[in-house]
Amino acid sequence: MKIAVDAMGGDHAPDEIVRGALLYRKEGGPSDLVLVGREDQIRKALGADVPPGITIRAAQDVVGMDEHPATALRRRADTSIGVATAMVKHGEADAVVSAGNTGATMAAALLVLGRIRGIDRPALCGMLPTAKGKPACLLDAGATMDADEHNILQFARMATRFMEKIHGVDRPSVGLINVGEEPEKGGRMQLAAHALLEGAEDLNFYGNIEGRDVTRGITDICVTDGFTGNVLAKGMEGVVDVFVEG
Template structure:
């Protein structure tokens, strides 16, 4: 792939378009083969364009969009009535192969509904899944899916998530044989509901992934697995809980290290360690949940993501495009179907 073109919905998010425009500039400076299509109102991006150098300006395309999907829009309303929105245009560009991927920090439900309707799922995939990185032991990362694309899921769906997660980990993290686990209320075979037990059996009967069995919630970050699979309801709760804990740890560290003179003195001595811990725990670097299982690349950025976090979402889309993730998942799913 000579260049990567990413369609960026600059009208979504809680902090305003300037955050996404700053992230776009940083991404263009970071990747010399990156081209970005800005989808939004010209009144928003025109002054930004004028601040860019000639080289960066040449790698930007502008798409004027008359409508915006608000955070309060219902997914069905956005799908039917916001066909000229910046979010829909970004997805349409992927479907038309004018963009290799799209990124949006807008309404999650609307984004998933539009992406599912426009791009469709890959052959053999029942439903797409939201997948994202989380920190784990020894400075490494773990993939968790589904994060809320499908709150209701059957055993076959969990099996498909496991296959897709394994492919994703291999392509985007370079893990040769990713260890895949099912999230459960215990590690023992007798634990869990019918859904989890059925999925467990499907994975044990298959040779398509390196399946290691069950993990509990406290083991997601322990380093035992590279990919943890669950339904969207449970996965979303696990994700939000982990983000809350990370924020609590960071806020408490800041409070404790400024509590009194002794704490401030000790914090200066421990500053290198504290910075390293902050970098590991900072949720910004894990921003960018990918909607996998579709015929195109869609990355969902947090609605409250700052420019640094937004950069990581664009980075995620870039890497998926470079690795042709949808094509590789399609090939893997086809081989699994033949196996069955």
């Protein structure tokens, strides 16, 4: 397997990204990595002794953290995330990884790779630690704001395949984030989503879960709209900050 890595995306890129790539190879990571970005900077960060399984693909441009992602991608053909994503499109890589502008990564996937049939809107997945020791998949953590019940069903399907294929979970359980366990709880959207999820025979639907159930690890997947998921994830982060920083 070959992974295209956006070497220019994220804090202290490309140095930290290159260090991560070298560490991956040193620790015996099984995939080949293609570092995509400014060749001179990447080469300097790599040093003289480049291990096997790491190559470079030149891309002169970068999407900044404060740029409008889709506009930047449409105007500039040679961005690191655009080139890395195009490698997947053209079969030159099997996957793309970026620690940069989230919107740009999503926009590149949408513009370059296109949508999977049956999936109307994007979703972000956050893997959260739980009291049970195994991580839970929170989806959507912030991509689609006004998600309707059909989007929620699609998110549950995407998360199910992800947990099966990537995390090796057999029939991952899906919880719908709500204000109570009973099926009649929630707003209009949650009521409709509950009915759709309950009727989906390809899903292992657990039922409604509450905010506190995410870290309890009640279900493998916690599905919600992007607004709620984003506020929830950041609210939990805020509590961790208080405990860690005091």
